[in-house]
Amino acid sequence: MxxxxxxxxxxxxxxxxxxxxxxxxxxxxxxxxxxxxxxxxxxxxxxxxxxxxxxxxxxxxxxxxxxxxxxxxxxxxxxxxxxxxxxxxMKKPAKMEYPALQGDFKFYGKSILQLIEKAIALEEGDEKDALIEVIANNMKKSYNIYNKEHVTDDVIFRHLKELSENRLDLTGIDSLEKSKIYYSATKNKNQQNKNQGQSQSQNGNRNKQRNQQNQQNKTRRK
Structure with missing residues (x-):
């Protein structure tokens, strides 16, 4: 064998x-x-x-x-x-390069760094302000998901300033709400609540009219 x-x-x-x-x-x-x-x-x-x-x-x-x-x-x-x-x-494979975003800010993800660089490259104006607002908004969401705790706006501003190497500075703004970062999301949520309230009110009116019609029909039969 x-x-x-x-x-x-x-x-x-x-x-x-x-x-x-x-x-x-x-x-x-x-x-x-x-x-x-x-x-x-x-x-x-x-x-x-x-x-x-x-x-x-x-x-x-x-x-x-x-x-x-x-x-x-x-x-x-x-x-x-x-x-x-x-x-x-027999040669060992080359060591993989890790994303630059590591350490204390790894939970923000590499895409945040790319957005920050894009915002820095834009000229001053509404487009740049809107992009910075989107970046800060997503940073706050990522922080809350990763750390499972509420984060204050000033912490997000400090992190944004550090990640951008002081080229994006929102530390002079009191809060994200005042900077209108959450304005569109809040507006959409309020609109949804308003539409839901209107829908419930309309359904209530229809039910009320239906009950009145049924009562009138019963009275006529008598």
């Missing part, structure tokens, strides 16, 4: 032992033309066993790279692509 521990290391398990054995067989062929022919046949077989690779960009190039990996980079064939260096496979 042959155990896996006695076999050649399976460099890419997703291709299975059959493909690994074919690669090992290809390495033993002495004639270069035969090796080239078998290597191309192995590439076609690998593509058939992994059809999902065909949806990727340069999938043929990846298949040839996988072939050399399974051969432990010891396969003398004519590849249509540059042979990857052996040491590159």
């Amino acid at each position: 042959e155990y896996n521990t006695d076999r050649t290391h399976l460099y890419m398990p997703e291709y299975g032992r059959i493909v690994q054995s074919l690669v090992e067989r290809c390495k033993t062929l002495e004639d270069r033309d035969e090796r080239n022919t078998m290597a191309k046949a192995i590439i076609d077989f690998m593509g058939q066993r992994n059809p999902q690779l065909r949806d990727e960009e340069n999938y043929k190039h990846k298949l040839w790279d996988h072939l050399f990996i399974m051969a432990d980079f010891d396969l003398d064939v004519d590849s249509p692509y540059p042979i990857p260096p052996k040491g590159e496979r």
